[in-house]
Amino acid sequence: xxxxxxxxxxxxxxxxxxxxxxxxxxxxxxxxxxxxxxxxxxxxxxxxxxxxxxxxxxxxxxxxxxxxxxxxxxxxxxxxxxxxxxxxxxxxxxxxxxxxxxxxxxxxxxxxxxxxxxxxxxxxxxxxxxxxxxxxxxxxxxxxxxxxxxxxxxxxxxxxxxxxxxxxxxxxxxxxxxxxxxxxxxxxxxxxxxxxxxxxxxxxxxxxx
Amino acid sequence: xxxxxxxxxxxxxxxxxxxxxxxxxxxxxxxxxxxxxxxxxxxxxxxxxxxxxxxxxxxxxxxxxxxxxxxxxxxxxxxxxxxxxxxxxxxxxxxxxxxxxxxxxxxxxxxxxxxxxxxxxxxxxxxxxxxxxxxxxxxxxxxxxxxxxxxxxxxxxxxxxxxxxxxxxxxxxxxxxxxxxxxxxxxxxxxxxxxxxxxxxxxxx
Numbered sequence: 001x002x003x004x005x006x007x008x009x010x011x012x013x014x015x016x017x018x019x020x021x022x023x024x025x026x027x028x029x030x031x032x033x034x035x036x037x038x039x040x041x042x043x044x045x046x047x048x049x050x051x052x053x054x055x056x057x058x059x060x061x062x063x064x065x066x067x068x069x070x071x072x073x074x075x076x077x078x079x080x081x082x083x084x085x086x087x088x089x090x091x092x093x094x095x096x097x098x099x100x101x102x103x104x105x106x107x108x109x110x111x112x113x114x115x116x117x118x119x120x121x122x123x124x125x126x127x128x129x130x131x132x133x134x135x136x137x138x139x140x141x142x143x144x145x146x147x148x149x150x151x152x153x154x155x156x157x158x159x160x161x162x163x164x165x166x167x168x169x170x171x172x173x174x175x176x177x178x179x180x181x182x183x184x185x186x187x188x189x190x191x192x193x194x195x196x197x198x199x200x201x202x203x204x205x206x207x208x209x
Numbered sequence: 210x211x212x213x214x215x216x217x218x219x220x221x222x223x224x225x226x227x228x229x230x231x232x233x234x235x236x237x238x239x240x241x242x243x244x245x246x247x248x249x250x251x252x253x254x255x256x257x258x259x260x261x262x263x264x265x266x267x268x269x270x271x272x273x274x275x276x277x278x279x280x281x282x283x284x285x286x287x288x289x290x291x292x293x294x295x296x297x298x299x300x301x302x303x304x305x306x307x308x309x310x311x312x313x314x315x316x317x318x319x320x321x322x323x324x325x326x327x328x329x330x331x332x333x334x335x336x337x338x339x340x341x342x343x344x345x346x347x348x349x350x351x352x353x354x355x356x357x358x359x360x361x362x363x364x365x366x367x368x369x370x371x372x373x374x375x376x377x378x379x380x381x382x383x384x385x386x387x388x389x390x391x392x393x394x395x396x397x398x399x400x401x402x403x404x405x406x407x408x409x410x411x412x413x414x
Binding site for chain 1: 331334335336337338341345347348349350351352354355356358359361362363366383384386387388390391394
């Protein structure tokens with residue numbers, strides 16, 4: 001690839017990626033399975049896109065990070081369209097592995113850690129100025145904290161909106177350890193990427209010696 | 210700083226011996242030896258890590274004081290299996306609560322007392338900027354709380370499969386894990402607010 005095309009890709013990547021995501025989002029917004037649930041799930045998208053938009057002038061991620069963030073948002077948008085519990089891919093997985101229920105939400109929790117570790121590490125390196133190895137493991141920590149925070153919010157919402165339904169209300173799909181498993185999935189995802197990045201940076205160090 | 214009657218080393222040793230004394234008293238007749246052992250795995254790991262890193266970390270005395278306070282709360286909780294801690298039972302009767310909330314208090318204290326030493330470690334070693342430290346210390350607390358809840362659920366499933374939340378700590382509350390994490394988070398944010406306020410206008414980090 002010559003430098004001129006590389007520069008073009010660099011410049012046009014974000015607008016093209018955001019535009020394609022927007023188109024995808026609109027298609028899935030037309031007839032979601034459950035409009036109320038869709039709205040609730042979309043709060044996450046509105047908040048995260050809003051934060052990214054407002055901080056764009058102060059902090060710009062690399063294109064790679066924006067790609068990863070959009071990838072995660074695509075997964076979540078699909079989940080929101082199908083109320084998570086009815087995502088077709090989750091049913092395939094259920095039949096294929098003989099699972100007790102649709103595990104698409106667990107997959108997305110895993111992806112939260114696995115995919116978002118890199119952008120989180122980038123913020124910690126460039127904005128918080130953390131030293132390289134610390135940034136990687138603080139990113140794991142931050143994602144684990146965010147997934148705990150998400151479970152707290154989910155529980156508070158459930159207790160306020162439908163106290164009589166309790167844990168059966170939202171997301172848990174009848175599993176008493178659902179919150180713990182979701183957090184564990186995100187943690188495992190984040191640790192996997194962190195190990196991968198650490199091994200990569202060690203190899204680079206060795207090769208430059 | 211020189212001049213105080215006793216050296217820093219002796220003050221920290223005194224703190225450690227107070228903790229050791231409380232631990233010995235609490236170890237004599239715990240209400241439930243098995244639960245006490247389980248809770249003490251955590252304590253031994255924690256105190257062991259502190260002793261091993263003591264030379265390298267050299268935390269401030271304020272941090273060691275806060276850590277000791279948390280260790281003592283946990284020793285007392287372990288002695289009474291948390292659920293039968295007299296102070297918690299007393300509060301339950303006084304305020305007509307549904308259950309003994311001593312463990313919830315301990316979770317809050319975990320955030321409140323440990324956020325300060327965590328922030329100190331982050332500032333000293335990780336290179337992060339001061340403004341970020343006020344958010345990353347609570348993040349560490351919340352992440353550790355989350356991991357604790359994950360481990361607790363895994364232990365519960367191994368020791369008492371099927372009994373679920375009722376076996377350990379849950380005391381019949383289906384949102385126990387989330388409420389525990391929330392109290393740790395609130396505790397840590399309170400401590401960060403207090404630290405920020407007390408450092409306001411000073412050159413302190």
